[in-house]
Amino acid sequence: MPVIEIRELTKRFGPKLAVDSLSFDVRPGMVTGFLGPNGAGKSTTMRMIIGLDRPTAGRVTVNGRPYAEHPDPLRQVGALLEAKAVHTSRTARNHLRVLAATHGIPTSRVDEMIDLVGLTDVATKRAGGFSLGMGQRLGIASALLGEPSVLVLDEPVNGLDPEGVRWVRDLLKYKAAQGCTVFVSSHLMSEMAVTADHVIVIGRGRLLADSPTAEIIRSASSNRVTVRTPDAARLQTALAGPDVKVTTAGPDLLEVEGLASARIGEIALAERIVLHELVPQQASLEEAFMEMTADDVEFHATATSTGGPTRDRSRV
Amino acid sequence: MTAAVTSVPVSAPQPAPTRVRVTQARVIRSEWIKFRTLRSSWITLGAGVAGMVGIGLLISWATNNRWTHMDPIERLTFDPVNRSLTGAFLAQLAIGVLGVLTVTGEYGTGMIRSTLGAVPKRLPVLWAKLGVYAVVTFGAALVAAFASFLGGQALLGTHGVSLSAPDALRCVIGVALYLTVVGIFAAGLGFAIRNTAGGIATLFGLLLVLPGLARALPSSWQQWIVPYLPSEAGGNVFAVLRDPSTLAAWTGFAVFCLWAAAAVALGAWVLSHRDA
Numbered sequence: 001m002p003v004i005e006i007r008e009l010t011k012r013f014g015p016k017l018a019v020d021s022l023s024f025d026v027r028p029g030m031v032t033g034f035l036g037p038n039g040a041g042k043s044t045t046m047r048m049i050i051g052l053d054r055p056t057a058g059r060v061t062v063n064g065r066p067y068a069e070h071p072d073p074l075r076q077v078g079a080l081l082e083a084k085a086v087h088t089s090r091t092a093r094n095h096l097r098v099l100a101a102t103h104g105i106p107t108s109r110v111d112e113m114i115d116l117v118g119l120t121d122v123a124t125k126r127a128g129g130f131s132l133g134m135g136q137r138l139g140i141a142s143a144l145l146g147e148p149s150v151l152v153l154d155e156p157v158n159g160l161d162p163e164g165v166r167w168v169r170d171l172l173k174y175k176a177a178q179g180c181t182v183f184v185s186s187h188l189m190s191e192m193a194v195t196a197d198h199v200i201v202i203g204r205g206r207l208l209a210d211s212p213t214a215e216i217i218r219s220a221s222s223n224r225v226t227v228r229t230p231d232a233a234r235l236q237t238a239l240a241g242p243d244v245k246v247t248t249a250g251p252d253l254l255e256v257e258g259l260a261s262a263r264i265g266e267i268a269l270a271e272r273i274v275l276h277e278l279v280p281q282q283a284s285l286e287e288a289f290m291e292m293t294a295d296d297v298e299f300h301a302t303a304t305s306t307g308g309p310t311r312d313r314s315r316v
Numbered sequence: 317m318t319a320a321v322t323s324v325p326v327s328a329p330q331p332a333p334t335r336v337r338v339t340q341a342r343v344i345r346s347e348w349i350k351f352r353t354l355r356s357s358w359i360t361l362g363a364g365v366a367g368m369v370g371i372g373l374l375i376s377w378a379t380n381n382r383w384t385h386m387d388p389i390e391r392l393t394f395d396p397v398n399r400s401l402t403g404a405f406l407a408q409l410a411i412g413v414l415g416v417l418t419v420t421g422e423y424g425t426g427m428i429r430s431t432l433g434a435v436p437k438r439l440p441v442l443w444a445k446l447g448v449y450a451v452v453t454f455g456a457a458l459v460a461a462f463a464s465f466l467g468g469q470a471l472l473g474t475h476g477v478s479l480s481a482p483d484a485l486r487c488v489i490g491v492a493l494y495l496t497v498v499g500i501f502a503a504g505l506g507f508a509i510r511n512t513a514g515g516i517a518t519l520f521g522l523l524l525v526l527p528g529l530a531r532a533l534p535s536s537w538q539q540w541i542v543p544y545l546p547s548e549a550g551g552n553v554f555a556v557l558r559d560p561s562t563l564a565a566w567t568g569f570a571v572f573c574l575w576a577a578a579a580v581a582l583g584a585w586v587l588s589h590r591d592a
Contacts, residue, residue: 051436052429052592068436072337085429087354087421094353095430101346102434103336128425142430146336 003028003150003181004049008058011044011205018044020205021058026183028149031176033196033213034185037293041205042185043081046154049183050079062150074103074146080139080153088128092119092138095127099142113141118167132159140168150181157191169195189286193217199285203293213285220288224257225264228277238271239264252276340440347444351452354421357414361452364410364495365460371403372464376471383475395557396477397487400468404491404554407460408498408523408547411453415502416515418449419583423510432592442584446503450496457495461488483556486565490553493569497550498523501576507583522575523547543568546575 002025011019019041026032036042047053049060051068059066062077070076086095096110114123117137122130127138136159143151151172157165172195176182186192192199192213199216201209209216229235232254236246244258256264261280268275283291351357379399386394422428435441465488469476479485502519509515523546530542542548543563550572552558552565563571 047591050433052432054589054591068438073436074434075336079433081433082426082429085426085433087350087425087427089356089421090350090353090427094349095427098346098349098353099430099434101349102338102342104339104342105336 001028002026004060004062004152004183006045006049006058006060009045009048009055009060010057011041011048011053012056018205019048019055022202022205022207023058024200024207024210026181026200027198028181029176029179030197031172031182031184031195033192033199034183034202035187035189035192035199035289036185036202036208038187039204040202040293042202043154044205045202046079046081046152046183046185049152050077050081052081072103072146074099074105074148076146076148077150077152078143078146078148079151080136080143080156082139082154084127084130084135084139086127086135086138089126091124092127092130092141093123095138096142096145100145103146105145109145113145116144117141133161133164136160137164140171149179151175151183153182153184155186156184157186157188165191189284189289193285201289201292203295208292216288216292217283217285220283220291223283224255224281225259225261226277226279226281227254227256227264227268227275228252229254229268229273229275231273234271235268235273238267238273255281338435338437338440340443343435343440343444344447346434347441347448351418351448356417360410360414360417361456364407364414365456365463367410368401368403368407368457368460369463369467371406372400372468373471375402376400376468376476380471380473380475393557394475395555396469396472396475397465397481397484398555398557400465400472400476401461401487401491401554403460403464404495407457407495409520411457411495411499412502412519412523413516415449415453415499416506416519417512418445419503419506420510420512420515424512428592438587439584442507442580442587446500446580449499449503453499454492454496457492458489460495461492483565487554487556490565490569494550494553494572497569497572497576501546501579504576504579504581504583508579508586510586544571546572549575 004026006025007023009019009022010017022041022045034042034046044053048055049062049067050073051066063070067073067077090098093110093114096113097107100107100110114120117140119134119137119141122134127135130138136156140153140156143153157168160168169191172182172184176197184196196213199209199211199213200207201216211219226249227235230252232248232252236248236254239246239256239259241258244256247255249255261278265275265278376399379394383391422431431441432438465479465484469478477484479488502515505519506515509518527542527545527548530538530545533541539561543561549563549568552562552568555565562568
């Protein structure tokens with residue numbers, strides 16, 4: 001039974017359609033990643049889940065009701081939407097006490113959360129002086145405050161050090177294993193690839209994909225096989241076909257797109273060509289993502305040669 | 317900063333506290349914690365009280381000193397009660413600014429998203445904020461009003477009156493009520509405008525600038541406009557001797573309350589209809 005149900009959800013800001021009749025479910029017991037280029041509508045969708053933004057059309061329910069209709073919202077959903085949704089002049093502990101007081105959550109729980117996220121030493125310091133990472137920890141503490149069964153986190157690892165990133169990953173997986181519903185957006189594809197069991201991809205406010213992470217990676221057309229053989233030229237000819245692309249990567253190394261490794265092995269056997277290596281190269285989630293959203297990015301950067309994991313667009 | 321990475325990152329399962337839910341009383345408690353955990357609340361409120369009492373004492377002392385030099389008309393229109401409460405005009409600056417800030421401070425810092433995330437029905441936040449701020453302001457203003465009056469009358473010497481003088485007690489409590497409604501007016505505008513500079517400019521535009529502008533109108537129009545302006549109407553509640561063209565004490569105060577109610581209604585509409 002889905003916990004977050006989004007149906008035909010639409011949000012218009014003036015002339016701009018930020019979310020365009022989006023429908024999907026988020027299910028319990030797993031981490032669901034929420035991906036999309038900048039401006040795709042991820043944050044707006046998350047804000048609509050907890051009622052900060054009012055949908056132009058469509059609806060979103062959590063545990064069967066709109067968020068605002070729950071008598072105990074913090075116990076239903078723990079949300080981290082902006083890094084610092086905190087009054088800068090108030091201390092971290094008092095900030096959490098303010099939130100706890102609305103639900104009658106005891107102060108002992110506040111102190112427990114402060115210890116949990118590792119802010120004990122700075123709990124009585126003004127939140128305005130916090131680093132981005134400390135602000136994220138405070139945001140996570142407030143999300144966990146009501147012991148919610150649903151977590152909605154927008155870029156939770158943003159600004160965290162590697163230790164913090166790992167801590168958040170463990171936390172999300174632990175929560176999911178406990179049966180919680182974990183819905184988390186991130187622009188760090190490598191992070192999502194190891195954290196998310198399921199991903200929802202949107203572009204320009206529309207749904208592009210809603211599948212298990214493994215399936216999304218498998219479906220990426222950039223999956224290829226590298227083959228090492230002393231008889232590269234002959235194998236290249238033997239593999240040629242309408243949907244097959246073979247490139248030479250070295251004197252005895254071929255890169256094959258469009259054929260499964262098993263099929264390549266069979267062809268090589270039939271042609272009596274010796275193979276030294278036959279290695280399927282799985283596309284990364286990032287590659288699958290780039291491929292999926294290539295037409296939907298809001299802000300295209302002009303082509304640049306400055307390093308970074310930019311994908312070779314000529315192959316798309 | 318150390319993180320408990322090694323331990324399992326979640327507390328041991330606790331028995332679900334079934335009574336965890338939002339109530340109006342709890343939102344009020346939350347707003348009270350908010351108010352008292354900001355140092356600026358106390359500094360601004362303290363400045364307002366000190367300013368009101370200080371000005372009241374200073375002006376009362378000066379009046380007594382200058383008495384023999386005052387012309388007969390000035391002596392005839394002299395209202396000792398109102399004179400000792402003159403500092404209210406200063407106190408309303410502090411109370412107005414703080415009233416706007418209790419709301420716009422949340423919008424400016426992003427705190428409002430945490431607040432409305434916890435209380436997504438939204439309007440309970442507005443009632444709680446107004447309630448907490450009104451009670452705190454009334455308490456502080458009442459202390460300031462009694463101190464101004466008692467100190468001021470003492471410094472006025474033979475020209476002073478006692479609290480049992482006609483209308484004296486009404487004025488002392490009235491000025492505290494006036495300042496409380498200034499605070500409510502300010503917080504209402506804060507919810508409507510969401511921006512500190514805009515909220516403060518609007519508040520003092522209405523309270524201080526509007527009467528001056530209205531006095532530039534033809535005098536035949538003035539009588540229909542000036543007495544109904546917020547500070548003109550509200551100010552009657554702490555004056556004993558009034559210009560006959562002004563409204564009666566409580567009538568004027570009621571008009572002032574209507575202005576504040578309009579600001580609160582606008583704020584409530586904006587809060588419940590606009591995206592946070």
